[in-house]
Amino acid sequence: MTAPxxxxxxxxxxxxxxxxxxxxxxxxxxxxxxxTEQFIVAALRSAGALAVSLVAExxxxxxxxxxxxxxxxxxxxxxxxxxxxxxxxxxxxRQGIGKALxxxxxxxxxxxxxxxxxxVGHPQYYRQFGFENAVGLCHEGVPDEFFFVLAFDxxxxxxxxxxxxxxxxxx
Numbered sequence: 001m002t003a004p005x006x007x008x009x010x011x012x013x014x015x016x017x018x019x020x021x022x023x024x025x026x027x028x029x030x031x032x033x034x035x036t037e038q039f040i041v042a043a044l045r046s047a048g049a050l051a052v053s054l055v056a057e058x059x060x061x062x063x064x065x066x067x068x069x070x071x072x073x074x075x076x077x078x079x080x081x082x083x084x085x086x087x088x089x090x091x092x093x094r095q096g097i098g099k100a101l102x103x104x105x106x107x108x109x110x111x112x113x114x115x116x117x118x119x120v121g122h123p124q125y126y127r128q129f130g131f132e133n134a135v136g137l138c139h140e141g142v143p144d145e146f147f148f149v150l151a152f153d154x155x156x157x158x159x160x161x162x163x164x165x166x167x168x169x170x171x
C-alpha cells in the first residue's frame with residue numbers, strides 16, 4: 001500500500017470544522033489525553049494566538065493539523081513558541097503526515113525569526129526533529145522526560161515555560 005501524498009498549507013476559515021473533527025478523532029483513543037485538544041485549538045484561534053496553523057490535505061480532505069503559539073518564559077526570553085496540538089486522522093497515521101506538519105511548521109517558525117520551540121510530547125517521536133529534554137527549563141506539572149525544546153537562535157531560556165491561557169480550555 002502506497003502512503004498518501006499530503007499537501008501542507010495554512011489553515012483557512014473553511015477548514016475549522018474539519019480541523020476540529022480530525023483533532024477529536026486523533027486524540028479519541030489516547031488515554032493520556034483530556035480530550036480537550038479541539039477546544040484548545042479553537043481558543044488559540046479565537047485569542048489570535050495561532051502564530052502558525054497548518055493543515056495536511058490528502059485528495060482535498062483535511063487529515064492533519066498542527067498549531068504553534070507563543071509561550072512565556074519566566075526569565076523574560078522572547079521569541080519562543082509552543083508546538084501543539086498536532087493531530088493526524090487515525091486512518092492515515094504512521095504514514096509521514098505528522099512529520100510533514102512538524103517539519104513545515106518548524107520551517108515557518110524559523111522564517112518568523114523565532115528563537116525556539118517547546119512542547120510536551122512523546123519522547124521517541126520528537127527527538128527525530130532535534131528536540132531535546134531541557135536542562136534548567138521546565139513546564140510545571142510535566143515530567144522532564146516529556147518536555148522538549150529546540151533552540152533556533154540564542155541562549156537556552158531558564159526557568160519555567162507558560163503556554164497560552166487557551167491550553168486550559170475545556171469546552
